[in-house]
Amino acid sequence: xxxxxxxxxxxxxxxxxxxxxxxxxxxxxxxxxxxxxxxxxxxxxxxxxxxxxxxxxxxxxxxxxxxxxxxxxxxxxxxxxxxxxxxxxx
Amino acid sequence: xxxxxxxxxxxxxxxxxxxxxxxxxxxxxxxxxxxxxxxxxxxxxxxxxxxxxxxxxxxxxxxxxxxxxxxxxxxxxxxxxxxxxxxxxxxxxxxxxxxxxxxxxxxxxxxxxxxxxxxxxxxxxxxxxxxxxxxxxxxxxxxxxxxxxxxxxxxxxxxxxxxxxxxxxxxxxxxxxxxxxxxxxxxxxxxxxxxxxxxxxxxxxxxxxxxxxxxxxxxxxxxxxxxxxxxxxxxxxxxxxxxxxxxxxxxxxxxxxxxxxxxxxxxxxxxxxxxxxxxxxxxxxxxxxxxxxxxxxxxxxxxxxxxxxxxxxxxxxxxxxxxxxxxxxxxxxxxxxxxxxxxxx
Numbered sequence: 001x002x003x004x005x006x007x008x009x010x011x012x013x014x015x016x017x018x019x020x021x022x023x024x025x026x027x028x029x030x031x032x033x034x035x036x037x038x039x040x041x042x043x044x045x046x047x048x049x050x051x052x053x054x055x056x057x058x059x060x061x062x063x064x065x066x067x068x069x070x071x072x073x074x075x076x077x078x079x080x081x082x083x084x085x086x087x088x089x090x
Numbered sequence: 091x092x093x094x095x096x097x098x099x100x101x102x103x104x105x106x107x108x109x110x111x112x113x114x115x116x117x118x119x120x121x122x123x124x125x126x127x128x129x130x131x132x133x134x135x136x137x138x139x140x141x142x143x144x145x146x147x148x149x150x151x152x153x154x155x156x157x158x159x160x161x162x163x164x165x166x167x168x169x170x171x172x173x174x175x176x177x178x179x180x181x182x183x184x185x186x187x188x189x190x191x192x193x194x195x196x197x198x199x200x201x202x203x204x205x206x207x208x209x210x211x212x213x214x215x216x217x218x219x220x221x222x223x224x225x226x227x228x229x230x231x232x233x234x235x236x237x238x239x240x241x242x243x244x245x246x247x248x249x250x251x252x253x254x255x256x257x258x259x260x261x262x263x264x265x266x267x268x269x270x271x272x273x274x275x276x277x278x279x280x281x282x283x284x285x286x287x288x289x290x291x292x293x294x295x296x297x298x299x300x301x302x303x304x305x306x307x308x309x310x311x312x313x314x315x316x317x318x319x320x321x322x323x324x325x326x327x328x329x330x331x332x333x334x335x336x337x338x339x340x341x342x343x344x345x346x347x348x349x350x351x352x353x354x355x356x357x358x359x360x361x362x363x364x365x366x367x368x369x370x371x372x373x374x375x376x377x378x379x380x381x382x383x384x385x386x387x388x389x390x391x392x393x394x395x396x397x398x399x400x401x402x403x404x405x406x407x408x409x410x411x412x413x414x415x416x417x418x419x420x421x422x423x424x425x426x427x428x429x430x431x432x433x434x435x
Contacts, residue, residue, distance in 0.1 A: 040132075040137050041138045041281070048245065050237065052234075052237050053237060068202065072202045075200075075202065
């Protein structure tokens with residue numbers, strides 16, 4: 001993987017090449033925050049916090065995450081119990 | 091036995107039972123167990139494979155059985171997000187699923203994405219093969235509502251939000267509807283290990299072959315047809331004749347009426363009030379039929395069994411509402427096979 005950094009709608013997206021032991025893996029970073037991601041049964045990528053947006057291309061997935069977060073942040077506060085960033089089960 | 095229907099069609103009692111059961115399953119850890127299980131298998135073949143639909147059918151069935159420990163008549167309702175996409179709709183009312191957002195810390199965002207359209211759903215229903223049907227049903231039709239709800243519902247532990255079950259009940263319903271429209275269309279595996287007889291994740295003794303027929307699993311959907319036949323008239327029901335909701339037959343002397351009520355109860359009324367009942371009010375409502383095999387049966391939509399007289403094996407039998415207040419199933423040779431034992435002096 002070639003490390004990349006680019007701007008999307010004012011947000012900085014970065015793919016970093018990382019190595020754990022003998023395993024190399026791309027780290028996805030959006031606005032300085034490391035974004036957890038995984039791969040589905042057929043190799044398609046998904047993000048832990050937006051697990052039902054799927055793509056073969058991690059770059060496209062990162063840009064869609066930015067857009068998804070923008071939509072959430074643009075919603076009236078009355079429709080949200082909490083802003084994005086929530087995860088887990090009570 | 092359960093009739094899965096649009097949540098908008100639930101009675102107040104059914105809604106209350108469902109909500110109470112969800113709270114019990116949250117309290118005893120079942121909701122979180124299902125959420126954790128789903129998250130653990132998220133990257134396995136429960137998604138992006140031909141096991142997507144059968145795996146979730148089995149999962150919903152198991153969750154429904156847990157709900158039914160609270161009340162046996164509970165069936166998971168469905169949410170058709172292609173026609174019901176308002177963030178202010180009754181689904182999200184505080185008296186229904188809305189209350190769980192803060193109580194269970196679900197972090198719903200609602201309206202953060204675009205829901206599937208009825209046209210997308212209809213187009214998907216026309217796919218001729220399983221291999222072309224399920225991938226499109228999974229994504230975008232299934233994925234979009236997960237994102238639209240947001241929060242826990244948009245994560246790998248999405249069954250932590252109760253709307254997961256209503257959403258997947260709709261997806262399961264769309265599969266059942268497609269199956270009904272494409273009878274005999276074979277299950278096609280998408281990859282090794284995802285075949286008709288390959289074990290489902292988590293439940294190695296279960297395969298897609300075990301869940302293809304949802305009726306065999308004991309449930310039906312509200313849109314499914316009920317058995318039909320000529321309407322019974324006069325004082326009897328001949329083989330094949332039926333009573334629909336609110337239809338009745340009356341004894342020759344006019345004193346006793348057997349009515350299949352709109353609430354699902356088959357009741358015999360005399361001059362002083364009810365004399366006998368099948369006690370099936372609140373069960374799925376469909377039709378009461380005097381079958382050719384001699385059995386008087388109440389069926390719900392999808393021929394979902396509700397009640398019977400247990401008199402099959404007596405072909406040619408007929409049911410009579412007698413002038414003495416007794417309702418009797420007579421065999422073809424004239425001997426009684428069943429009676430309501432409600433003779434009036």
